[in-house]
Amino acid sequence: MTTAATLPHLWPAPLADRALDATVEVPGSKSLTNRFLVIAALASSPSRLRGALLSRDTLLMAAALRQLGVGVEQDGPDLVITPGPLRGGVTVDCGLAGTVMRFLPAIAALADGPVRFDGDTAALARPMGPVLAALRALGVRVDEHGEAGRLPFTVHGRGSLPGGQVDVDASQSSQFVSGLLLAAARFDHGLTLRHTGPTLPSLPHIEMTVDTLRAAGATVDATRPAIWQVAPGVLAGRDVRVEPDLSNAAPFLCAAMVAGGAVRVPGWPATTTQPGGLLPGYLERMGGAVSLDGDVLTVRGTGVVRGVDLDLHAAGEIAPTLAALAVLADSPTRLRGIAHLRGHETDRLAALAAEITRLGGQAEQTADGLVITPRPLTGGPWHSYEDHRMATAGALVGLRVPGVEVEDIATTGKTIPDFVGLWSAMLDA
Secondary structure: OOOHHHOOOEEEOOOOOOOEEEEOOOOEOHHHHHHHHHHHHOOOOOEEEEOOOOOHHHHHHHHHHHHOOOEEEEEOOEEEEEOOOOOOOEEEEOOOOHHHHHHHHHHHOOOOOEEEEEOOHHHHHOOOHHHHHHHHHOOOEEEEOOOOOOOOEEEEOOOOOOOEEEEEOOOOOOHHHHHHHHHHOOOOOOEEEEEOOOOOOOHHHHHHHHHHHHHOOOOEEOOOOOEEEEOOOOOOOOEEEOOEOOOOOHHHHHHHHHHOEEEEEEOOOOOOOOHHHHHHHHHHHOOOEEEEEOOEEEEEEOOOOOOOEEEOOOOHHHHHHHHHHHHOOOOOEEEEOOHHHHHOOOOHHHHHHHHHHHOOOEEEEEOOEEEEEOOOOOOEEEOOOOOHHHHHHHHHHHOOOOOEEEEOHHHHHHOOOOHHHHHHHHHHO
């Protein structure tokens, strides 16, 4: 496996010199792995996760849960989670993982003492205010040590939490809702949560949270729009297999459209709550031929990409990949419904506009997205902003544009442990 230590700071993105014919085994879903880890930590008996993603984000979650007193051990390719009393007096390193910084504060409220949350420098800019406000509304003491509504902060756990009702504005991230719902079955009276904001991005991620909770035995009422009710109860330990990360499959499947040929991803689920499950429909609109044979999804392309108008509010995490594809299209593309990407690992809208422009393209920010007009591109550095999806977007552009050099390609380790190895194998197949 390629390691971060062996990768150059500026990685020369390889050109595709022929049509592709490759099968890519995509690692497990980060979103599912970290939800399963949190639920397993609160369960009444041990759990086993098969096919769990082992990347920076999931390893940070596992390390944070260990800090809180949960047993998380690797058994071959599996993770075994043994619940234990949640302890305070510890510090959680969130890195740059939104799931860690937003899922665990409510868990920390159930610990027996204070839990400090900190992270990478870039993480200090990510919004946390709605989570902290919700915890305070539920009676939890939270001390902030820097800018209001940002890391670092300390949650003063009390061993239990009454729960009840709380309003949350999740316009900036659906993780604000998921983080509270994941802990809610352990609250004395459960939780009724109401979203109060004007928009709700990435609703499939909330549906994923609801499904994983129900599978563990939680009673969740999601029948009313923007209101979720979790009853108090016991969560069961489970033996589960994690789906491949469908959003991480996006750059590989899009490569077939850029270079021509076919790329296959096995393990594609027939139904899923992953936002990446919407990708095949988007790629068909952009000119790809998509087929599902059993559990193998195949995308075939001719090298011609069509410009489109897409509303990505339900699948914002694949927007950087589709933006990179749109740069190489035959007509303009408008990506809408993704204003919340300004609060991700970086301001993804500003970052995409800057990097596309840097290579000679045209990308204009709108109130809720981007308008990309194809232009002749030249090589040069593509900055990643410590953002894994920015890095993979640069690799995709580099398939067709000579001389693209992706800064800090190792940041892809956040969700894909060996992106460079998988990318190279796809091109060499």
